Amino acid sequence: MYYFIINPRSRSGYGAVIWDKIQHELESRGIPYEAYFTLYKKHAARLAHELEDRHHTCTIVVVGGDGTVNEVLNGLTHPARITLGYIPTGSGNDFARGMGIPFDPAEALSLILSSHAVAEMDIGxxxxxxxxxxxxxxxxxxxxxxxxxxxxxxxxxxxxxxxxxxxxxxxxxxxxxxxxxxxxxxxxxxxxxxxxxxxxxxxxxxxxxxxxxxxxxxxxxxxxxxxxxxxxxxxxxxxxxxxxxxxxxxxxxxxxxxxxxxxxxxxxxxxxxxxxxxxxxxxxxxxxxxxxxxxxxxxxxxxxxx
Missing domain, CATH: 2.60.200.40 (Tumour Suppressor Smad4)
Structure with a gap:
């Protein structure tokens, strides 16, 4: 199961457009998922905390910019229990650039669904x-x-x-x-x-x-x-x-x-x-x-x- 946290307002609404395409791909391939949309500032942190508390260990996929990733990290109490996927839709995308994650949303989704490779990342x-x-x-x-x-x-x-x-x-x-x-x-x-x-x-x-x-x-x-x-x-x-x-x-x-x-x-x-x-x-x-x-x-x- 994949748990998506989506910021539909990232890059001035680009996040919502990208999510429509991602959702279509997930459903066409029969991938089990749950989607959660951020409604206000720091909402992603609350959603991440609730998912961690409910499932203990899980895969959270962020659809948004660097700020959305930041909020998710700040919502986690025990980040070592979480596997993080990322589909960049921001304007800077330095997190994706640094971790080698494709900028293209379709490629980033394909990586998440097919890859067994993970990198351990420090949190500052x-x-x-x-x-x-x-x-x-x-x-x-x-x-x-x-x-x-x-x-x-x-x-x-x-x-x-x-x-x-x-x-x-x-x-x-x-x-x-x-x-x-x-x-x-x-x-x-x-x-x-x-x-x-x-x-x-x-x-x-x-x-x-x-x-x-x-x-x-x-x-x-x-x-x-x-x-x-x-x-x-x-x-x-x-x-x-x-x-x-x-x-x-x-x-x-x-x-x-x-x-x-x-x-x-x-x-x-x-x-x-x-x-x-x-x-x-x-x-x-x-x-x-x-x-x-x-x-x-x-x-x-x-x-x-x-």
Whole structure:
């Protein structure tokens, strides 16, 4: 039995269109399934929790974007009991990109129904004074989170999604935020051992996957099953240099540039001299001047090409 959690509003309604095709395929092949539709923010978390509580072990298939996957992860109490399938319908799809899952919904469904291959994936944990959130792709503080915050409320995003140009939303917002954002002083502690000081921090991204932000390869060396977070810290750079740096991140070449710092650890604590935007898998977690990021004790099994 497959349990589908569907976000029909992902990519401005694209999720509902894709689900109609998936449902037709499931019924034509006589595949047993149950479908649950998200009706409000964080509903996917509640649905995932109820399925886990009811069935103990089961296969949950997410039809949505990275934010829907994030909600499902946050709804699970014992993720090691769950097998996760994913059919991407979002505009960024960094989770699918990082796990090697096909972007084409028909191919992703075929993989789920035919594959016996699973990959164990770490789950990251973000803690602030007010929130504790899990993440599958990345979490961070600063400039990249500011882009996420604005994109979630952008009236232009729906229009560009309908045109298949959703990524342009992030490009435009990134340019605007780069002009507005003021770097701050930060203290970063790795595994409670090494403390680093940054007089001009733009952002710090804790990566569980290689990609975030719709294909930026901020952590080209990241492995989602090694029990570590791969940290990309951007500081002590001028804004023109950051503008030049961003395109190189699509190929992971930014790591060779001065002002880009890469680390690998199990826990990172970040303290800034003023509250900055915080995100978890692109979802807003408000503002904070102190966050802690680590890997959870349990992994989750994800259906992959093998």
């Amino acid at each position: 944990t973000l803690k602030t004074r007010y929130h504790t959130r899990c993440f599958g792709v990345s979490a961070g503080i600063g400039f990249d989170a500011a882009i996420c915050h604005e994109a979630l409320a952008s009236p232009i995003k729906d229009t560009l999604n309908h045109l298949g140009l959703g990524k342009l939303t992030y490009v435009g917002i990134a340019l605007r935020q780069l002009f507005l954002f003021k770097p701050c002083q930060a203290r970063i502690c790795l595994d409670k051992k090494q403390t680093l000081h940054f007089p001009r921090l733009y952002f710090a991204a804790a990566m569980n996957q290689k990609y975030e932000g719709g294909g930026f390869q901020f952590a080209p060396g990241a492995k989602s099953d090694d029990g570590k977070l791969h940290i990309c810290v951007v500081g002590n750079l001028s804004k023109p240099k950051i503008l030049l740096m961003l395109p190189t991140a699509f190929w992971g070449k930014h790591i060779h540039l001065k002002g880009i710092h890469m680390f690998s650890c199990r826990q990172i604590d970040i303290h800034t001299d003023r509250p900055l935007p915080v995100h978890s898998d692109g979802e807003s977690c408000g503002y904070a001047d102190s966050i802690s990021l680590s890997t959870a004790s349990e992994q989750i099994s994800v259906i992959t090409p093998g």
